[in-house]
Amino acid sequence: MIDEPVRFRGCFKERLFRNDHPVYVEIGCGKGSFINALAHLHPENNYIGIEKMSSVLLRAVQKAEAQEEAPSNLLFMRFDAERITELFAEGEVSGIYLNFSDPWPKDRHHKRRLTSREFLKRYEAVLAPGGCVEFKTDNTALFDFSLEEAEASGWEIILMTRDLHHSPYKEGNIMTEYEDRFVTLGNRIMKLVMKPGEDR
Numbered sequence: 001m002i003d004e005p006v007r008f009r010g011c012f013k014e015r016l017f018r019n020d021h022p023v024y025v026e027i028g029c030g031k032g033s034f035i036n037a038l039a040h041l042h043p044e045n046n047y048i049g050i051e052k053m054s055s056v057l058l059r060a061v062q063k064a065e066a067q068e069e070a071p072s073n074l075l076f077m078r079f080d081a082e083r084i085t086e087l088f089a090e091g092e093v094s095g096i097y098l099n100f101s102d103p104w105p106k107d108r109h110h111k112r113r114l115t116s117r118e119f120l121k122r123y124e125a126v127l128a129p130g131g132c133v134e135f136k137t138d139n140t141a142l143f144d145f146s147l148e149e150a151e152a153s154g155w156e157i158i159l160m161t162r163d164l165h166h167s168p169y170k171e172g173n174i175m176t177e178y179e180d181r182f183v184t185l186g187n188r189i190m191k192l193v194m195k196p197g198e199d200r
């Protein structure tokens with residue numbers, strides 16, 4: 001877990017991971033099982049889990065450290081993604097994962113949704129060319145909102161399914177803690193992969 005992570009802006013690879021591998025970020029990583037599994041599967045990449053709640057992040061760090069072989073390509077940071085452009089330099093991030101982000105159902109809170117146009121603009125500033133945002137949710141209103149925001153922001157939809165677990169994209173899907181819970185309840189899981197438009 002990294003304290004004051006903004007001091008590494010622009011040099012995460014060199015100073016923290018000590019390699020030149022691409023950096024992938026999960027925003028709102030919760031207890032971290034998704035990004036931990038990804039880090040094990042892809043030692044050729046670097047991974048950063050960002051979480052704003054310290055109590056939740058502590059669980060993620062404890063779980064990662066309790067493993068027999070904790071991945072050396074995984075770091076956790078307590079940070080509010082609203083300030084993501086202070087954390088990463090332009091093009092420093094190769095991909096962003098948003099899993100079961102808080103839906104913020106009240107209209108007046110729409111700017112807090114992690115797929116709002118305000119957040120898409122921030123992601124665009126830190127994503128490397130070709131970098132995507134991968135988003136999963138069981139919340140139809142949030143999913144519809146995300147599609148509208150992507151369109152309004154000129155983003156390109158790469159993949160879209162409203163029933164991930166009964167689609168060809170299920171293969172290779174890594175479950176998150178919330179996904180596990182929602183699937184058990186019988187909820188449909190939706191997935192969207194999108195990237196900033198070409199004329200950025």
Ligand SMILES: C[S@@+](CC[C@H](N)C(=O)[O-])C[C@H]1O[C@@H](n2cnc3c(N)ncnc32)[C@H](O)[C@@H]1O
Nearest residue numbers: 028029030051052053080081099100176177178
């Ligand atoms: C509903 S939980 C999902 C956790 C996990 N991704 C999963 O799928 O199991 C959403 C998490 O996102 C975190 N979160 C929400 N807004 C955030 C923000 N702006 N920056 C960082 N983390 C955030 C919350 O604290 C919470 O732990």
